[in-house]
Amino acid sequence: MDREFIARGLQRSSPGRFLLWILPWAALLAFGLYCAGLCLAKGLNQTNMDNRFAFGLWIFLDLTVIALGAGAFLTGFLLYILKLDELRAVINSAVVIGVVCYSGAVSALMVDVGQPLRSWFTFWYPNVHSMLTEVTFCISCYLTVLLIEYLPIVLRNRKLRDVPSFLVFEHKLHNLVYVLAGVGTFLSFFHQGSLGGLYGVLRGRPFAFREGFAVWPSTFFLFILSAAAVGPSFILLTTKLVETLSRKRLVRPTVYSLLARVSGLLLAVYVLAKAVDTLVWINRTSPGHGFLASQYYSWKPFGTWILFAEIVVFGMLPALVMLTPRLRAHNGWLVGAAAMACGGVALNRFVMTVQTLALPTLSFDSFVSYYPSWQEVGTFLAVVAYGVLLYSFSFRYFNLFPEERELRLEAAVHEEESALAGRY
Amino acid sequence: MTGGKIAFASGMLLALAGGWLAFPRVLYRTHPQPVDFSHKIHAEKAGAKCEDCHAFRDDGTYAGIPTLDKCSGCHAAAMGTTAEEKNFIDRYVTPNREPQWLSYARQPENVYFSHIAHVKLGKVKCEQCHGNEGGAATLRPFAQDPISGYSRDIWGRPVNRIALRTEGGMKMDDCVDCHRRQGLEYSCLGCHK
Amino acid sequence: MLPWIYGFDWNTGHIVFLGAFYAVLAAIAATLTAAAIRSLRAIRAGQTDAIRWHGDFESLPERDQVCRHVLTGEFRERQCPHAFDCRECETHAKLIERHPLAPVAGHEEDVSGMAFPLDRFYHRGHTWARLETDGTVLVGLDELGARLLGVPDALTLPQPGERTHANGAAFHIRRRNADVRVVSPVDGTVIETGSAGRGWYLRVKPDSTGANAFRHLLRGSEIRPWIEREIERLQLALTAEGTAPALADGGVPVSDIAAAYPAADWDAVCGEMFLEG
């Protein structure tokens, strides 16, 4: 029964082994759902957020996860609009990662808001000047787009393909996917940016406030760049991870190289822009609001080290590694650099969320700290478990890596040749 | 193939019927008023105007439905012969128990509505919002949406008509509509508390 | 969201923002609608089989998509752009004009102990079509195909009167865990069904028997290089499925290959050999 759903010629573990892999994640998901249920039923007093730390772990992770999910739009854009055909090898996986990241983030947000039943008010009574409105609209639209992009992947499933209408619809939809890729790019551009704008417009938080162009603060553009930069890195990382876990080769080295090049290039541009932005902010924006920038870094544990880490260690360094062909060719360097790039964007989102809130704004404020409660952590783990499960099921039943079978046959050729070579 | 189509169509038809015919009926719960009161008779025989019973207090607040002592003023003993009046006297006047009238036009708690500003300053007639309640010979049963707690009068009439907006209700949209037409300024705090 | 809802204002912000939103919604809706309409049309036009075949073909490794003229050595490298439907191929038309397919001596080609009678056309999915004198076409499995499936566990044949399309499914054979869709070599209407024992499976009344009708099928001198390549592919598939390359010596495939390689993922092997994605 299970076998019928697995694409022909793909080697997948036995149902038993798969179940063993699934079970702990399912248990984690169940625990996380319990935590989320507590937050929904009893209210957000279950979290350690408070009036001073109004955003916490969830918002930080949502921002990070959405940045990491940017690979879906960037890959789609590069493949369908710029016709970088090599990326066909990872597009399906990228779409699934996108679905996982975005649906996970949206679910977490539904727990995060105090009155989820009213979430549609944002659509009905939008305040078009709010960055959050832009985020809400774009993320929900983009999630819809991602789900539609995910549909062909599902419908290509061996068993579902037997239904003629599914088969035909999948084919026709796939032919139009470039439209969705274009729409997705447009939406991603705006919501990634607006997530940055979320903080950049905070006039009352001089640590986060930035000047910019028209209605967009500079963080708008920085977030787009950084998300676009780490998207491919995250795809690279996940693919490597799946290769390791499944002990299979899934894509060709050239694809990794291409992803790293794209990621490195964008990261380099981002680091440059971020450095310029930081200088403008330190020397003009922040003092203009009466806040000396040095002050932000005098509250332990936030020191200037965090700025250094963000720009140099987790920005410039991985960018250089990924742009250097010799280093890139080396698996350790490649994976390390991609992981650092992802870590860098997480650090940036952490700083924007947590440091912004921890810093005092009034002279008689105190510097505040916050540790998430187990319910918050549990809810977040539910998102992780959900992501792993959705990806695992997708990997098992859908053909996420179109070159997988070919690579296996190639490996067989190689094996045969070496066997022959060994014999003679 | 045809079987599938039939299944699809029957599901759709069932849902359509449920949504358009059954849903509006089950949505509202109706409750009878404690006593059947005729606004018409009181208007004609007692010659009462709306404000005579639905009065304003000195500080300008609106007292709403009159309390029992207003009724007892005349109905300490039966004035007519109707069973309903006798019932009213036996159940409420004699034991001095307040009837629990169900207000058709009760706004949710978060709404601030000043009757006096509308009536005295705005020269709005009662009928403009409440309809011809004063001419009704009987009290309609009180229909309430148990989920939202809104009465049918607040929501407005068509529940099962294709309409982008309802009519004749007392929802926020209706208030805003009127204020817009009059070119009055409005903000959230103007009408919410 | 809509002009009459509280908070809406006809200002630049609302017009640009909501305009963009509705444009996005329209684009998404239009895409879905277009896909749905095109699907309906395609189903009505009976393109399902063709779409399935195209899907299968696209999922084949590049090596398996090579042009038949590469098999015969006319090209060093060429991928078939027409999903093996040479009837549409101008290159093929030109080539066979220039180098008509060389006849082969003898009635049949013997490749690694398998017999391939040359009185018929072969589809690359291991079916053959033989034009009978009465104008009907018999459809059957070639010897390699037959050996791959051995004695079938189940056989699903179409009812007489059903349509069958070239590159569409002709019939289904089940062997071990492999449920194989056997490709039809011709367009036509089934008029009689056969069986493994009778040597053929379908008798089809073809839509056309004209010059172009069988152009996409292999014949004559193409058979040997094709089958030799197919045996290589089979070896590869068996290797890939974790079986020792027993055929490496160029040994003759046994009559029931499925039974000979019990460890192999027969579904994958058959998918590979019968060009099913």
Add this chain to the structure above:
Amino acid sequence: MTPRKRYGMSIDIDKCNGCGACMMACAVENNVPPVPEAANDRKGITWIRVYRVDNHRAYPERRTAYVPVLCQQCGHDTPCVHVCPQQAVDVDPETGIVGQMPERCLGCRYCMVACPYHARYFNWWDPAWPAGMEKTLNPNVAPRMRGVVEKCNFCHGRWHAAQQKAAAAGKREIDAADYVPACVEACPTGALRFGDLDDPSTEVAHDAARPESFRLLEKIGTEPKIHYRSQRDWVRDIANAPHPDGKDQHRG
């Protein structure tokens, strides 16, 4: 749209003895519930909150002042208004009061992040009053539900009552004496004053123009309408950005 009134407040820090009457009066007036035992100073709801501020010196040179902080009713680029995704916050054009609509609020708390004065409070718990105490609720203010943000609106229920009273007298303009927020009314030392800043005859307008008057974080450009004043230099310094040397402060 020019506001017809621009209500504001002046606070004489030198007069505030930190008794907390304003906080109590505010909670009573605005139906703010007491919080459960688990709440602390970061999870409670105090539309007006009196902070203890100090001169950053060590004992015995340390001096304390009490600073009531409420919604500063920012008059320009109001940070909370333009961040709210669903128009739950707006500025009343008639009064200049920044209004927060709990029934529209989604509970995303973005406005709280945007507010530099920490004057916005989230309902972390279901509001609950001890049995019987619900009888003491003020009918002019609707109790809020869990999961929404609330804040000071200059006792807008009293504005409604004053309007109602004016309407009963056939007037559209309220009597200034009828509209005084509860905290101002309750302040025993008269440190708090309230009125129309645009009317030069009011006490607040006069207070706001005094040389020792200042506003919190004036440089960020939000034009708050709460004008503080003090004769002491170090107290006036609270208008500026934080000093990192105050970080050991705990009771605040």
Add this chain to the structure above:
Amino acid sequence: MTTTRRNLLKFVGGGAAGALLTPAPWRLITDSALWSENWPGIPRPAHGGITARFTHCTLCPAGCAVRARCVAGQPVSLTGVKPHAVSHGALCPWGIAGHHLPYHPARVRQGPVKEATAAVAQAIAQRGTGEHVAVLDLRPGRTVSWTHRRAMAAINGGLYLTPRQPGYSIDLAAAKTVISFGAPLFDGWGTPGNVIAARSIFRLIQIEPVETRTAAMADLWLPIQPGSEFMLAAALAGNMTLAEAALITGVGEQALAAVQEAAESGQAVVLAADPASPLMSLNEKYGALGRTVVARSDAPMPEAWKQAAPEMSMAAAPDGAIRVLLIDESLPGGYIPWRRIAPKLAPDAVVVVFTSSNDGYARHAQFVLPAAVYPETAEDIGPAIDTVAAVFRIAAPLIAPVVPAVDPARFVERLAGLPASEPLRERAGAIHKAGRGTLLDYTAAKSTPVKDVTADNFWKTLSQGGCWMDDSAKRTAPENLVFPAAGEPPRDERPLTVVVAEPRRGGLESPLMSKLERESNLRLAANRVALSPDGARASGIENGDRAVLETAFGRLNVVVAIDPSVPAGVVEVAGGPRMADLCGGNGRARVVRA
């Protein structure tokens, strides 16, 4: 099977598509949002006619005039009454939320009335010779206090015990300089409105170890070494050189000189946290007696009441001889630590307390009987320390009693076999008969000389929250004012000095006080103590940690707040019965991490 399943799916799909084309899902989405706007469990405030009613606050002796805004008769908010000559419209945070007290969840709601009555009667009948029946009245000077006194006079061996009373009034308006030894002028010392009104006249020098609210408002605050106040006083009295005193007290010599100069420049008054403190004797030196420190005058009372037991302090009561102790804690007042009372009790003593709170003597008594709380009953309020002219003001009840309460005066009256009386009315009659003073009628916003009011109207106005004020008479020096000599502080090795930074009387307080105590850090809650950062570090305690406060008399679980304005070697606490039991009189303590 496949077809049926597929058809079922199609049926469901058709249903979903059809449903989307009906109003049902959209209406349900809207309804659920509306449901969330009328969140379940949220009380709907009662609506009704709005009226103003007047009363006086009984929570402390200040007895501020209160205007209650009532909706349909129920008070929903309290404010001060501006025209009131003493309270000037000011209310403290406790007073502002006084109308919550009847609904306090921790209120004593029932008690063994029958059992207590029987036990008391039996104990009285069986008591041995020399064994006493005593009433401990925490708020003496009220009209019911006279009932207690008369009852005790009627019972053989009856004693009327009270906490130490000042025996004088302070006329703040007559002071130019106030030298306060920790008297919480701005935090519960007298009548808030009166102190604030007088503040513009006098210069305030506050002498105390921590910067309390009063110190923060002072013109000069002298942070003094805790416990060395008497040395400073000795220096001011000229019994010690300023240099010596400066060394001991930690106050600079210059500052001391400034204080001395201010004190001697005339019209100075010395106030102390404890009104009976020996420090008050400095007033003699500054000539404040008879000018600022004046004799207290009482409102006239019926002649028959003169037959009353005398006021007696707890220390004066004979040891081990009180067989029946009735504690009237219906209004919170000066709490006497239990360890001072326990030795006075006979071995099989019966202790009955009338109270609304479980925090005070209820912890020590056999019988806890529920008392009414403000604003449920009519009561008058004893004199405040800063009212010079006699006043008679009644706390008119604003709501019907929420619980069946026991009236302690009635209980005592019955015990003594006195006929049931209406003491308030009788006293009002006596005042009217005396014919002095004015009647303040807040409802009508006017004041009328008593002689122009009929007795009935006088009583009617008073019982609706009116106030009688005596004409301002000539100030006289208090008689029999004897201050004890300063005693040696007890020796105790514990490292911290306890400083009561937050005076508190105990008794119920509005649940909304959490705004000041937990939702902000404005006031120290009863279970919180404040330590200096160094002190906390020495004990390994972090801000917000749970800890145990340990003194010679016991231990108390507390939460520690770290406060840099607390000097090293000091632990700041809030007052109240528990703290009084724990460290009253001996202020040495240790804080240990729990």
